[in-house]
Amino acid sequence: MTPPIRLTRRPLSVAAAVRALSGPDLGGVAVFAGRVRPDARPGGRVVAIDYEADARFARRRLAEIERIARARYGAGQVVLWHRVGRVRVGEIAVVTGAACPHRAKAFAAARYLIEELKRTVPIWKTERARRGRPPRRRPSRRTGPSAG
C-alpha cells in the first residue's frame, strides 16, 4: 500500500498518486502536482531546486493535515508527497491529492492540502542557477516559488 505521507529523494509519480487515491465510494479524485520551473534569476536560469526539511516535525505536520482533510472534507484517501534533496527542472517536487465521494469536496480538499503544506510544513528550498551565464531575460515578476 502506498503511504499517504512521503518525504522522499525518489521521483514522484502522478499516476502512482491516482492509484493510491482509489476506493469503492470515492468518485471524485483531485490531484495537484508542482513541477520545478526554469525561472530566470540574477545568477542565471534556475536548473534545479534543493529541498530540505525538518523531517520529524514535517511528518508530524503532514499527518495533522491529513487528519483534518479526512475529517473536514470526508476524504477517503489522501496523498501528501514531497521531494527532498535536489529536484531538477521539469521534475515534480510535490504531489497532493484527495479522493472524496464527489468532486466539490475533492477539489476543496486538494486545495486545502497544498495550501496548508506550503504554509505550515517545515520544508525549505534553495534555487540552483546555471553558473556563469546571465539570465536570457529580465527576472520574472513572479515572487513565488519556482515549483507549483
Next chain:
Amino acid sequence: MAAPSIEVRLYAAARQAARRSSVRIGAPPGGLAAADLVRTLARRFPDLAPVLRVSRYVRNDRTLTDLRTRVRPGDRFSVHPPYGGG
C-alpha cells in the same frame, strides 16, 4: 560531567547565516525562556539576527506561540525560517 546545555537546530537561511546546522547554548538546569535563548543566539551570531526576527521556533515538535516558554536542557529546539515547500 558537561554543563547543562540546549542543542539548537538551525535550518535553511538560519543555517546559512550561522554557518552551522546546530549549536549548543549553556543553560541552568531549570532552563531559560525561549526569548532569552533567541537573544543569546543573536548575540553570538550577528548575521543570524535578521533571520531570527522572521523565524518560528519549535520546541519538542511544537511551534511556540509564547516566547516566555521555558526551554530546558534535553529539549529539542529548532529555528524555522519562513517555509518554502511546494
